[in-house]
Amino acid sequence: MPVATAIRAAALVTMTALAGACQSPGEDAAAPTAAPSVSAAEPAPTTVAPSPPTAANTAAVCAAVDKLIIAKSKEIAADSAAATRKQLTPEQINAEVRTDLADLADDVRGQAAKAEDPEIKTLVTETAQKIDAGAKSASPVKWLSSTFVQIPQRLARECRA
Numbered sequence: 001m002p003v004a005t006a007i008r009a010a011a012l013v014t015m016t017a018l019a020g021a022c023q024s025p026g027e028d029a030a031a032p033t034a035a036p037s038v039s040a041a042e043p044a045p046t047t048v049a050p051s052p053p054t055a056a057n058t059a060a061v062c063a064a065v066d067k068l069i070i071a072k073s074k075e076i077a078a079d080s081a082a083a084t085r086k087q088l089t090p091e092q093i094n095a096e097v098r099t100d101l102a103d104l105a106d107d108v109r110g111q112a113a114k115a116e117d118p119e120i121k122t123l124v125t126e127t128a129q130k131i132d133a134g135a136k137s138a139s140p141v142k143w144l145s146s147t148f149v150q151i152p153q154r155l156a157r158e159c160r161a
Contacts, residue, residue, distance in 0.1 A: 061115045062159035065108055065124055069152055072104040076144070094140055101135035123158050127151055 105128045112124035134143040
């Protein structure tokens with residue numbers, strides 16, 4: 001597979017995964033439209049224990065990390081298209097992707113430092129470490145389509161507000 005095709009495929013996979021992972025929970029088309037009725041013979045529904053409180057800035061940190069990842073993904077996709085036009089070598093393309101990923105890891109690490117919730121701080125710190133690993137990988141373009149696309153999905157699941 002030519003390098004340009006591989007880069008386009010990685011960019012497409014990355015953007016598709018990001019779009020799906022960043023979808024709000026309320027956007028599920030299969031969500032029921034009416035609440036089920038409760039008859040007098042049925043026991044009253046039990047209450048669910050409230051989730052543990054989160055730090056005041058959790059939503060802001062999670063949103064900022066999402067925005068950073070989306071913005072850098074768009075930049076990588078645009079750079080990939082430009083690399084094809086410029087006919088860059090695979091080494092040049094990997095160097096650009098490494099730089100983009102290293103910058104993203106630094107930005108995500110900055111958000112981890114702002115997190116007040118220890119669980120969110122750990123999650124965002126681990127995210128920065130994974131992105132650093134991608135920046136240091138032998139083939140960051142392949143890393144994008146295999147590992148990077150999993151990061152937004154994990155954040156969507158675990159970065160709670």
